[in-house]
Amino acid sequence: MENHPFYQAQGSEIELFERAWRNRLPLLIKGPTGCGKTRFVAHMAAKLNLPLYTVACHDDLTAADLVGRHLILDGQTVWSDGPLTRAVREGGICYLDEVVEARKDTTVVLHPLADDRRILPIDRTGEQLVAPASFMLVVSYNPGYQNFLKGMKPSTRQRFISLAFDFPPAKQEEAILVGETGIDEMTAKRLVSIANAFRALRDHDLEEVASTRLLVYAATLIKDGCDPTLACRSALVETLTDDPETAVALREVIDATFGR
């Protein structure tokens, strides 16, 4: 148990993940940057004692990057499994992070795996893998990006059960900061109140708001002995905005919390 990555449950997501895994259902997690999607999956993999294969998706990700490819070694071609194939063979969790970043046609290879067939045909080698019971497919994305070029194909989306994440309520977020970095509760409370003040600016003055991850960074700096105001400025303000006037206002919020 000790080696599990720290994860503070927000609701019934742990139970839901376990049910999905037991019933061999693929899972889609959506939520803003840094709210704990990746950490949750890592935690669950450790909890269920399954190997975890994470793929950070990007524009140029091809189906071969997921499934595998032939390599030339010593004049011979050797088949090398991609992370998806490896997860299927070993019966682990394959986690595709930011799946919308991958091109839509790439994610089509997931289709036969994500419905009740649970198979992975590898046309290059002529193999057809049947996923063992313990295999699970998890994908995640951030719906906040206003990226109209990208989005999941509805036909891909329809194969998953979905879990929406958001930043945790203040009390839980404080607990996360304490659990993650060991700072005192008062400081945690203040950091969370700053973050919630910044979150009120979403879509208005800030494109992205303070994530739990950034708060953890700030808390880590403070725990290390850094002045709280300085820690917040570098972990939160300067990370979130390039606009000098917005930065001044954000600093005022920090001063309003930590005093000056």
Added chain:
Amino acid sequence: MEEYVGELWHKLVTRAADKEHEDAVVRLDEISKTAAIFFRALGGDAGLNLSASPATRHGARRRWMQRLATTGDRVELSWRDGETLRLPEHIGLFSERSLNRDLYLWLVALSAADVDENLPWIIRNQAATQLTLERFAGLVPRYNRLLEATLALRPLPEKLPTAEAAQENSIRQALQNPGSVDVLPYSKTPFHPVALWSHPAPPINANANVTTNNGAPETVSPDKPDAAKSRRKHAAERTDMPDGKDGFLMMFRAESLFSWTEYIKVNRPQDEEDDLESAAQAAEDMDNMTVARDSETSAAKLRFDLDLPPAGEDDAPLGEGVSLPEWDYKKQLLQPDYCRLQEVVAQQTEACELPAQLRRTAKRLRSQFQALAPARTWLKGQQEGEDIDLDAWVRQEADLLSGTHPDNRGVYRAQVNQQRDLACLLLADLSLSTDAYASDNARVIDVIRDSLFLFSEALSATGDRFAMYGFSSLKRSNVRFNHLKTFDERYDTNVRGRIQAIKPGYYTRMGAAIRHASTLLAAQPQRQRLLLLLTDGKPNDLDRYEGRYGIEDTRMALHEARQLGLRPFCVTIDIEANEYLPHLFGAGGFAVIRKPEDLPKELPLLYAQMTR
């Protein structure tokens, strides 16, 4: 001579009497953006405007020197109403600049606190103070510093008559221990204004007799306040429109008949209007500008008197016209078929070439934009091509070796032109305000015209599909949508002729124009669709389409556009745009061009950045 001496005397006394610390003054302009974001971060309503409050007469005792100089009887305080957060235009109360700045931020923080507006003034302010200090404990040291400085400036209770002293004492106690005073003792003389609190009786009372009209509050501030003049909004006080039958009105007001502060009928006789400057000066000096409410705002009326262009006599209607909905933020309701939009096209335009003064810039832009045009990319797995596709070759070899049937794809790479999959609709604001001068020798409309020319030049170099329309409106039944170039038209001399013919129209009903433009753009098959709005000010129209109503409708129209998968972006030359555009377009969704004359050059570059 007498006059001269009088003036000297006035200057001397005023200087001695004015308690403001000139070198420590902080102006709202310097701090407005910070204050606005601070307000929203602390939980304030994101839809509120920030504006300077007019000074109001406080009626409290003044020092003899101030009385002599007839200054110091007015104070600027902050308050908040349905659509505006009002802050003093400048604060110079304290000798230290940092304290004055802190006072601004304190007032902002106080206004963001969520307390029941209906509580008595003294309780409400204490509650807000308590709440703010509790939520943002870091403000405590600042509050204490401000408190100390404020108390030092307040009259000493010992030196005041009994009733006033009791009142002063309670105020002091309420400031020092917020929450400890339940009631303000009565005194005939009003108390000394409390700089740390909001206005005791904001001149506009949202619930008064405003409800008798359509329900939309309106401010008197003109849409484009004489730009450099001041950000100050005069609080409007509603009085009933006198019908001349009410003889008592005179009786009650007899003592101040000649005061500017009292009722002015806004449609003044013509001979007075010549003297606009002194009228403006008088307006500045007023506490309340009293405006009669007879279906139109004063702002609208004033504008109504301006010279309107002939009703677009050479514009021919195109098609039937479209009914469009409009969003009422008060009712939270989309009112169906509320606006009537008519597409029009200028008649009798002459086909023309690009104006000579733009040719050089256009040439440069064209060559720059050709770089953006269809980029060459490599296609893999081709039957023939310039290069070997190693991946394909390895795959084929592997297939052969592993005994599977090799697929018949080629092992070459080929270079091809790839389409830019992009459509852009440019919507230009052609309201009357574009008739203003943007620089010494060009009106805003001229700048917009040049921008349209250069934009078209640049875009036709990239090969992107684009359309251009202009819009203006005259109330909801007459939204004009000027046809300049459709998606299917070529950019040719006829289009140039239409651009050449644009002229200032009426008002700016942005929501309807955006909705129609969205429909046109959404019909395009391209994957990226950009809705580019070119404007010089806020949405407004003659009816209640002003202030927050207009902003919220525009915001809703933009929201609808995003839902259609379009990307709205706004380019503006309104220097005050930072106050409302973030609310409409989001932080990264607009650009403010500080120098209007740069717009023609900047616009294509912005486009290039956005679509790269």
